[in-house]
Amino acid sequence: MLEIKDLHAGFDGNEIIKGISLSIKKGEIHAVMGPNGSGKSTMAKILSGHPAYQAMSGEILFDGKNLLEMDAEERSLAGIFMGFQYPVEVPGVNNAEFLRMAHNARRVKAGEEEIDPLDFDDLLSEKMKMLGMEKKYKERNLNDGFSGGEKKKNEILQMAILEPKLSILDETDSGLDIDALRVVSEGVNKLHNENNALILITHYQRLLDYIKPDFVHVLSNGKIVKSGDKSLALELESQGYDWVTTAN
Amino acid sequence: MSDEQNSVSDILEDNTYKYGFTTDVESETFAKGLNEDVVRAISKKKNEPQFMLDFRLKAFAKWKTMKVPEWPNVHYPPIDFQNISYYSAPKQKKVLNSLDEVDPEVMRTFEKLGIPLDEQKKLANVAVDAVFDSVSVATTHKKKLMEVGIIFCSFSEALQEYPELIEEYIGSVVPVGDNYYAALNSAVFTDGSFVYIPPDTISPMEISTYFRINTEETGQFERTLIICAENSYVSYLEGCTAPQFDTNQLHAAVVELVTLENAEIKYSTVQNWYAGDKETGKGGIYNFVTKRGKCQGDGSKISWTQVETGSAITWKYPSCLLLGDNTTGEFYSVALTNGHMQADTGTKMIHVGKNTRSSIISKGISADYSSNSYRGQVKVGKNATNARNYSQCDSMLVGDKSSAHTFPYIETANSSVQVEHEAATSKISEDQLFYFESRGISRENAIEAVISGFCKEVFKQLPMEFAVEAQKLLTLKLEDSVG
Numbered sequence A: 001m002l003e004i005k006d007l008h009a010g011f012d013g014n015e016i017i018k019g020i021s022l023s024i025k026k027g028e029i030h031a032v033m034g035p036n037g038s039g040k041s042t043m044a045k046i047l048s049g050h051p052a053y054q055a056m057s058g059e060i061l062f063d064g065k066n067l068l069e070m071d072a073e074e075r076s077l078a079g080i081f082m083g084f085q086y087p088v089e090v091p092g093v094n095n096a097e098f099l100r101m102a103h104n105a106r107r108v109k110a111g112e113e114e115i116d117p118l119d120f121d122d123l124l125s126e127k128m129k130m131l132g133m134e135k136k137y138k139e140r141n142l143n144d145g146f147s148g149g150e151k152k153k154n155e156i157l158q159m160a161i162l163e164p165k166l167s168i169l170d171e172t173d174s175g176l177d178i179d180a181l182r183v184v185s186e187g188v189n190k191l192h193n194e195n196n197a198l199i200l201i202t203h204y205q206r207l208l209d210y211i212k213p214d215f216v217h218v219l220s221n222g223k224i225v226k227s228g229d230k231s232l233a234l235e236l237e238s239q240g241y242d243w244v245t246t247a248n
Numbered sequence B: 001m002s003d004e005q006n007s008v009s010d011i012l013e014d015n016t017y018k019y020g021f022t023t024d025v026e027s028e029t030f031a032k033g034l035n036e037d038v039v040r041a042i043s044k045k046k047n048e049p050q051f052m053l054d055f056r057l058k059a060f061a062k063w064k065t066m067k068v069p070e071w072p073n074v075h076y077p078p079i080d081f082q083n084i085s086y087y088s089a090p091k092q093k094k095v096l097n098s099l100d101e102v103d104p105e106v107m108r109t110f111e112k113l114g115i116p117l118d119e120q121k122k123l124a125n126v127a128v129d130a131v132f133d134s135v136s137v138a139t140t141h142k143k144k145l146m147e148v149g150i151i152f153c154s155f156s157e158a159l160q161e162y163p164e165l166i167e168e169y170i171g172s173v174v175p176v177g178d179n180y181y182a183a184l185n186s187a188v189f190t191d192g193s194f195v196y197i198p199p200d201t202i203s204p205m206e207i208s209t210y211f212r213i214n215t216e217e218t219g220q221f222e223r224t225l226i227i228c229a230e231n232s233y234v235s236y237l238e239g240c241t242a243p244q245f246d247t248n249q250l251h252a253a254v255v256e257l258v259t260l261e262n263a264e265i266k267y268s269t270v271q272n273w274y275a276g277d278k279e280t281g282k283g284g285i286y287n288f289v290t291k292r293g294k295c296q297g298d299g300s301k302i303s304w305t306q307v308e309t310g311s312a313i314t315w316k317y318p319s320c321l322l323l324g325d326n327t328t329g330e331f332y333s334v335a336l337t338n339g340h341m342q343a344d345t346g347t348k349m350i351h352v353g354k355n356t357r358s359s360i361i362s363k364g365i366s367a368d369y370s371s372n373s374y375r376g377q378v379k380v381g382k383n384a385t386n387a388r389n390y391s392q393c394d395s396m397l398v399g400d401k402s403s404a405h406t407f408p409y410i411e412t413a414n415s416s417v418q419v420e421h422e423a424a425t426s427k428i429s430e431d432q433l434f435y436f437e438s439r440g441i442s443r444e445n446a447i448e449a450v451i452s453g454f455c456k457e458v459f460k461q462l463p464m465e466f467a468v469e470a471q472k473l474l475t476l477k478l479e480d481s482v483g
Helices: A040-048 A072-078 A095-109 A117-131 A148-162 A178-191 A230-239 B008-012 B036-045 B050-064 B104-112 B142-147 B155-161 B163-169 B180-188 B430-437 B443-454 B464-478
Strands: A002-011 A014-024 A029-033 A053-062 A080-083 A166-170 A197-202 A215-220 A223-228 B027-029 B088-090 B126-132 B135-139 B151-154 B191-197 B206-212 B222-228 B233-241 B248-251 B254-259 B264-271 B284-295 B301-308 B313-316 B319-322 B328-337 B342-351 B357-366 B371-380 B388-397 B403-412 B418-427
Touching: A002 A040, A014 A040, A014 A053, A014 A223, A029 A040, A029 A230, A040 A053, A040 A080, A040 A166, A040 A197, A072 A080, A072 A095, A072 B430, A080 A148, A095 A117, A095 A148, A095 B443, A117 A148, A117 A178, A148 A178, A166 A178, A215 A230, A223 A230, B036 B050, B036 B180, B050 B163, B050 B180, B126 B151, B142 B151, B151 B155, B155 B163, B155 B191, B155 B222, B163 B191, B163 B222, B180 B254, B180 B284, B191 B206, B191 B233, B222 B233, B222 B264, B254 B264, B254 B301, B264 B284, B264 B464, B284 B301, B284 B328, B301 B313, B301 B342, B301 B464, B319 B328, B328 B342, B328 B371, B328 B464, B342 B357, B357 B371, B357 B403, B357 B443, B371 B388, B388 B403, B388 B443, B403 B418, B430 B443, B443 B464
Parallel strands: A029 A197, A029 A215, A080 A166, A166 A197, B126 B206, B191 B222, B206 B233, B222 B254, B233 B264, B248 B284, B254 B284, B264 B301, B284 B313, B284 B319, B301 B328, B313 B342, B319 B342, B328 B357, B342 B371, B357 B388, B371 B403, B388 B418
Antiparallel strands: A002 A014, A002 A053, A215 A223, B027 B088, B126 B135, B151 B191
């Protein structure tokens, strides 16, 4: 599904990712871990198509297509979802209305008719019920005045509506209390199936107590220094990042 | 021009100022310059009653003693008032029996602007008065309105047919010497619209005036007077466009509204005058307008809604004089500036009667190199017991070279009043747009959603079709500016 080949990338000409290769198949969950400044967030931004970040060399193929030639809108429509670390607040734009716009953009892309507001409301209610989310998420404005936990929950709601093929969740666990973390992870688990894939970008292993990765990659200084299965995360937890980064 | 028939949305499709064309009509234009003879000549040309000439002369005498206001937060080279022509009219037969006699080029101009005037294609439920340069060229749906006793005609016609109404009300809201530009208008105004709603009448349709400046060196000085008698209601719309010239044209209008007991006037404007070249700032309209409503009768209400998207310079404060007890004044405004535009706009709410209420919702959006100021005055007199005002003035900045300013003035002479003022500044940011894009929503739809969210409280005051067009207009103007 996703093929990253010897990627070098960064912003303002500063190289932060210094040669990463990674292959992700459908049905898989990959965790990308690493200390602060290791290039985790840059990797998320490059994958989502943030205009301030550029690839210097290497390539990224998504379902065989050159991802680096697509803008953020095209990537989303192709089935990539970015769960932001700091979702932006948009006062004045109703959350449900925003979700309907996003949903309709997909329908239009697929040559289908736009959904009418009432049918969309049914769809939204169903997804919210599945995720155990309160009604207020429909009524409020997009992330406006949301707490950190509410913002992250709202990202998962968007993921549920958009049904992406590949989701990249950037530090989704940061700033969450234990209850919110549980709600968010349960949601992610419900949405995961054999046809989609997940990249979890995280500093701490506690998220991986809830969402079980098939692969764990440790990033340090812009490179993957170690890859393994779930046990690698536990080892990191007990020994700290120095264990892998100094070994490099 | 041929047989093009663009709807307003077609016209909006492309991001250039589509109204920038000129129409080749034979017109009768006075030589440039202003003196008492010109004032007399205008009055004579229009065959006006004596009181009107006296009014003009009084205004002219007053104007000569006045100075150009310097307090607004706008900057422009001094205007040479002797280099403007004060009268320009498309040449036509003296009396028009039907719309068929209007110059077809003029008719086509309005059609191109999306304002069809001929009987077959008239806008279904909107009566239109079309003002071309200095004169009103066509008024639609007159008969239908007359059936319920509503008078809707050009100002010139009203002066001939209903001089007593004009004499009673003209200058009663905006006195001849009110301000520099109002005095100038009072001396040289050429036409405009007149509306009279008789008692106990709800206007069966929206009434509107569409202003078009066509000639390069003509000033447009029109006058609108709306009187809404006891227990009546009217919703009035105003639209404006102008061709694209490298020089600046002056538009100095006066609008006076009067409501008698329990009457209500809702006045909406979508202003899209040519704003000058986006890059150089050259050309564009100077829009120096005085708009004021007087809630004369108890329990009456005046509501101003404006969407200001054009003009090189806007200087405009639609105001309410709340004379009667239990009267209400409202001001809802969206002012967008981009390129090198400058706007200094707001309102005045003068509370005189008891239990008077006013609310002000102002949304300023500034992009590129533009400057956008809100200036508002809330004044409560000593007899205005229990008066209340709520003001909310929000600014949105697009990019980092534009500026937004808020100048609230609050004066109260009565201790029982409640005045609230809230202000906020926000930014439409690249991060917000990226967030939308990363959900598969186009940049254009994202801007539209953010802007319409910001302006929601104002847009919901506009009649439906106007709100849709206003939203599109704002999106279109901002597309190049974000980022």
